[in-house]
Amino acid sequence: MTETEVERRLRVALSARAATITSQDLSPARAPSRPAPARWWLPLTAGLAAAAVSVTMFVLLRPTDPAPTLPATPPSPTAPASPPTPAPATSSPTPPATEPPRADTPSPSSSAATPTATGSIRPSRSPSTVDPAATGADPGPTVDPTPR
Amino acid sequence: MIFVLPMPTSLLRWWRGAASGPAVVAAVGAAPAIDELYRERRLPLVQLAVLMVDDLPTAEDIVQDVFTRLYRRHGHGLDALGDPNAYLVSAVMNAARSALRRRRIARAYLPPRPDPAPAAEDEALLGAGDREVIGALSRLTTRQRQVIVLRYWSGLSEREIAATLRITTGTVKSTAHRALTLLRTQLGEK
Secondary structure: OOOOHHHHHHHHHHHHHHHOOOOOOOOOOOOOOOOOOOOOHHHHHHHHHHHHHHHHHHHHHOOOOOOOOOOOOOOOOOOOOOOOOOOOOOOOOOOOOOOOOOOOOOOOOOOOOOOOOOOOOOOOOOOOOOOHHHHHHOOOOOOOOOOO | OOOOOOOOHHHHHHHHHHHHOHHHHHHHHOOHHHHHHHHHHHHHHHHHHHHHHOOHHHHHHHHHHHHHHHHHHHOOOHHHOOOHHHHHHHHHHHHHHHHHHHHHHHHHHOOOOOOOOOOHHHHHHOOHHHHHHHHHHHOOOHHHHHHHHHHHOOOOOHHHHHHHHOOOHHHHHHHHHHHHHHHHHHHOOO
8 A cells, every 4th residue: 555645745744743842842840749638637636636735734734722711791780889998087096016116216207197007908099989988978968847 | 634636547647658758758659650651751742732732832731631630540550551651642632632622612702813923943844845734734623633643643553543532443544534635635636
């Protein structure tokens, strides 16, 4: 079977066209590699690990609870304070625990007329507090009975 | 308190691969068979695709896609393929046919453009007679062009062409006969 002129020209033209493409004309390309596997488990694993670390840190580092205390009592209405017993104005002087000063050595305390002995307990009376007993003892103005 | 998390097998595999070093990873990740096939067959396949689509970038994309699909489908096990070369030629032909179909559809919806001027190197390497033949070849149908290229450039027999294109031998003969008749008419040969 003889080759016709068209077939010969076809072979020559196709070979010439293919020869215009050389390896230098090809763009550098790497051999295809396996695509990266689906890593759907990465965020899931990261979330589980973060949760485990959080729980562990909470368990290890949580603050210790203080001892249970009774709840604070609500403020109750205050009862009137017991009136301090007024110091006796004239009480028998108790013998001083210390040696009384001698007469030849005058002391400023000797001139004081208060016979309170040192060491006696007197209720402190602050000027700001009002002594209810004192106020109660103070007689108010009396009204004379009207004759019938 | 100790937490035991279930570790996915892929994570274990990745861990083992990362711990083994790059040499093992390269040995496992690369398929020497397809690498070798790629080095040997890339240029002839690009040339085959250029004869079909007349466009070097498109031809390179076709061949790269074919190799990528081959690797995704078969991976390392190219042994499953009886003849990898025949598979590649068939895949390139099918991809070129798809590219020509897409190009034809795009041309139907786009305004006509002037034919691109041939490259200077093509002008220098191809004679006027060769350019005339290539021009006449581009006016054939895709199937006729496939048969002509496989027969007169790849040197395949009619049976091999039929197996590659998945058509019958009779179709190959009739298609080749019609294509040669058209070429004779276009080239003015009696």
